[in-house]
Amino acid sequence: MKKDEYKQAVEKLNLWAYHYYVLDDPIMTDEVYDRLYKEVEEYEAAHPEDVLKDSPTQRVGDVVSEGFVKAKHLSRMWSLEDIFNAEELKKWLEKTYRLDKNVTFYCEPKYDGASLNLIYENGELQKGITRGDGTVGELITQNVKTIRTIPLSIEHKELIEIRGEVVIFKDEFDKINKERLKKGEPPFANPRNAAAGSLRQLDPSITAKRNLVFLPYGVGVNSLAHKLLSDKMSYIYKLGFREPPLRAVTKGYDEIEAMYERMKEERESYPMMLDGMVVKVNEIAAQIDMGYTVKVPRWAVAYKFPAVEKITRVKDIILQVGRTGVVTPVAVVEPTEIEGAVVERATLHNFDEIERMDIRIGDKVIILRSGDVIPKIVKVLTQERDGSEKKVERPTHCPVCGSELLQEDVLIKCQNLTCEARVVNSIIYFASKQCLNIDGLGNKIVEQLFNAGLVRSVLDLFDLSMEKLLQLEGFKEKKAKNLLSAIESAKGCELWRFINALGIEHIGEVASKMIAEAFGLEYLHVTQEQLVGIDGIGEEMAQSYLEFMRVNEETVVKLQEILQPVPPKKRAEAQENPFKGKTVVLTGTMSEPRPLIKERLEALGAKVSGSVSKKTDYLIYGEDAGSKYDKALSLGVKTLKEEEMKEMLA
Numbered sequence: 001m002k003k004d005e006y007k008q009a010v011e012k013l014n015l016w017a018y019h020y021y022v023l024d025d026p027i028m029t030d031e032v033y034d035r036l037y038k039e040v041e042e043y044e045a046a047h048p049e050d051v052l053k054d055s056p057t058q059r060v061g062d063v064v065s066e067g068f069v070k071a072k073h074l075s076r077m078w079s080l081e082d083i084f085n086a087e088e089l090k091k092w093l094e095k096t097y098r099l100d101k102n103v104t105f106y107c108e109p110k111y112d113g114a115s116l117n118l119i120y121e122n123g124e125l126q127k128g129i130t131r132g133d134g135t136v137g138e139l140i141t142q143n144v145k146t147i148r149t150i151p152l153s154i155e156h157k158e159l160i161e162i163r164g165e166v167v168i169f170k171d172e173f174d175k176i177n178k179e180r181l182k183k184g185e186p187p188f189a190n191p192r193n194a195a196a197g198s199l200r201q202l203d204p205s206i207t208a209k210r211n212l213v214f215l216p217y218g219v220g221v222n223s224l225a226h227k228l229l230s231d232k233m234s235y236i237y238k239l240g241f242r243e244p245p246l247r248a249v250t251k252g253y254d255e256i257e258a259m260y261e262r263m264k265e266e267r268e269s270y271p272m273m274l275d276g277m278v279v280k281v282n283e284i285a286a287q288i289d290m291g292y293t294v295k296v297p298r299w300a301v302a303y304k305f306p307a308v309e310k311i312t313r314v315k316d317i318i319l320q321v322g323r324t325g326v327v328t329p330v331a332v333v334e335p336t337e338i339e340g341a342v343v344e345r346a347t348l349h350n351f352d353e354i355e356r357m358d359i360r361i362g363d364k365v366i367i368l369r370s371g372d373v374i375p376k377i378v379k380v381l382t383q384e385r386d387g388s389e390k391k392v393e394r395p396t397h398c399p400v401c402g403s404e405l406l407q408e409d410v411l412i413k414c415q416n417l418t419c420e421a422r423v424v425n426s427i428i429y430f431a432s433k434q435c436l437n438i439d440g441l442g443n444k445i446v447e448q449l450f451n452a453g454l455v456r457s458v459l460d461l462f463d464l465s466m467e468k469l470l471q472l473e474g475f476k477e478k479k480a481k482n483l484l485s486a487i488e489s490a491k492g493c494e495l496w497r498f499i500n501a502l503g504i505e506h507i508g509e510v511a512s513k514m515i516a517e518a519f520g521l522e523y524l525h526v527t528q529e530q531l532v533g534i535d536g537i538g539e540e541m542a543q544s545y546l547e548f549m550r551v552n553e554e555t556v557v558k559l560q561e562i563l564q565p566v567p568p569k570k571r572a573e574a575q576e577n578p579f580k581g582k583t584v585v586l587t588g589t590m591s592e593p594r595p596l597i598k599e600r601l602e603a604l605g606a607k608v609s610g611s612v613s614k615k616t617d618y619l620i621y622g623e624d625a626g627s628k629y630d631k632a633l634s635l636g637v638k639t640l641k642e643e644e645m646k647e648m649l650a
């Protein structure tokens with residue numbers, strides 16, 4: 001790096017940091033930011049005389065916004081040095097051991113949110129202040145008081161600063177973004193920005209709605225006598241703060257590495273986003289000896305996890321037609337490695353989203369991959385456009401069969417039941433794990449069977465033969481035999497798998513199980529009333545189920561003959577009793593949890609239904625019985641108090 005390159009790099013970093021910290025709307029990935037930051041650091045180490053005052057290495061990054069009252073922290077807040085691999089950890093440990101060779105290390109998550117300092121005096125929360133420039137931050141006490149994981153008063157009466165991270169849990173983040181999309185507002189790029197943006201609201205009622213969570217990681221001014229950070233933190237958690245999902249004291253390199261691997265593995269299952277693991281010297285006396293640089297403590301380091309966000313380019317936007325006919329746009333992106341997997345596609349949900357984000361073919365975008373889900377585009381780098389980018393039009397005709405598409409809310413649907421894409425995808429679904437679980441019937445093979453004209457519906461699967469399969473490219477005797485025996489072994493499947501495999505809209509695995517349980521092999525001839533009588537099956541589901549069975553009865557019957565699905569085992573025949581064979585409905589508050597009573601009645605041979613109809617034999621009610629009781633009266637259904645039921649059984 002030359003001197004003028006260094007100056008440009010500092011400018012760039014400051015621009016990115018402005019979008020990140022002030023606007024809560026980054027225009028660059030952390031990975032690219034961190035890389036340039038490292039280069040700037042290296043240049044500065046080699047040319048200390050050139051270091052610019054406004055270099056991001058010289059200060060804690062956040063800025064204090066106009067609009068908030070400023071407040072001073074009682075003691076400074078810091079940033080953290082970052083490391084990215086085992087080698088850098090080794091170097092950091094060497095450096096630390098040179099300062100004190102007897103230390104141990106406290107490891108805890110590095111939460112990805114916004115830092116917050118809480119000042120408690122006389123056991124009362126006095127102030128909440130954002131990190132700001134580390135010395136002065138924004139006073140946001142009113143907002144902070146809306147966060148339920150922050151106690152307004154604590155047992156500890158002496159003055160104390162408790163520091164932590166304000167985050168948004170992943171499921172809450174998804175919920176907020178869905179709502180924002182519905183209202184036509186731009187979604188947050190990631191949970192960090194959502195948390196920071198929600199915390200720094202001039203109107204506390206907005207903060208209150210966002211379900212923020214506070215996770216403490218340290219203290220500022222305090223009079224605690226603990227010699228170890230781990231003990232200090234245990235004390236803080238006992239005061240009523242939320243504990244991290246994982247923390248441990250480690251002895252050195254091997255244990256830290258093991259902890260890092262474990263946290264990296266487990267982080268998907270944590271409710272909050274982590275972007276690394278923080279390693280801190282556990283002995284407070286050693287921490288004090290080691291001290292601070294202008295920006296970070298020498299006794300701590302952030303060991304970052306591999307980036308889940310990358311920059312790539314949208315090469316094309318293609319359309320996929322699913323088994324229900326929904327047409328989904330998918331972005332084809334330049335192959336990009338994220339956490340060991342090469343990403344080539346990103347979901348786009350629907351065309352409203354494409355229009356709202358203004359995603360164009362040729363755009364540079366930030367994609368995010370979390371867990372196994374298909375990556376999504378979180379940001380379009382519009383500042384990188386050169387005018388060659390192309391907008392995509394909303395399709396009017398099915399890309400597969402050419403029939404006219406129907407626009408239904410935000411969904412676009414192909415309504416042609418014989419559309420090749422729909423047929424192929426329903427066969428793939430039929431064979432999938434949660435349905436008939438037929439090994440060897442994946443996308444490619446189904447497409448091949450379809451294109452060769454061998455399989456045009458699920459029924460055709462059972463007409464396949466060795467002879468037919470051997471005509472296909474890539475099929476030798478062994479492969480053909482395996483496939484035939486996998487199809488054969490689907491016979492005698494559990495009934496719920498059979499129902500689920502039909503692919504009825506709104507009827508998934510859970511509903512299929514409930515229907516199989518309730519009706520056994522009578523599943524085909526049920527009424528709307530009987531269906532909604534099952535707890536958990538609503539009107540829409542029932543309608544969809546009945547309509548499907550009406551239209552496809554013939555196919556379903558044939559399939560049943562072939563597959564011979566097995567209904568769930570009936571319970572052992574119950575002894576004679578007043579409830580045997582009766583349909584009962586429970587309502588109101590009972591002396592025991594209702595599921596318990598339900599189970600007992602079922603063991604007696606009763607059918608416990610969720611709603612009252614003419615076919616109900618008894619309505620059994622507890623305290624505060626409401627509309628079901630009224631309905632039973634109006635239908636002339638016999639009602640029994642809980643005690644009366646017990647008497648009948650005595």
Ligand SMILES: NC(=O)c1ccc[n+]([C@@H]2O[C@H](COP(=O)([O-])OP(=O)(O)OC[C@H]3O[C@@H](n4cnc5c(N)ncnc54)[C@H](O)[C@@H]3O)[C@@H](O)[C@H]2O)c1
Pocket residue numbers: 016017020021026027028029030031033034060061062078079080082108109110111112114115116131164165217218278302
């Ligand atoms: N994408 C961009 O354009 C852009 C711009 C600026 C900064 N950034 C990102 O921000 C980072 C630098 O930001 P920073 O200086 O705020 O520091 P940081 O976020 O890397 O680390 C320091 C902060 O981590 C938080 N933290 C979470 N868990 C912690 C724990 N257990 N113990 C202590 N602290 C914990 C604290 O709030 C602390 O202030 C960079 O690594 C970069 O990735 C990105």
Ligand SMILES: [Zn+2]
Pocket residue numbers: 321398399400401402403414415416419420421
């Ligand atoms: Zn079609």
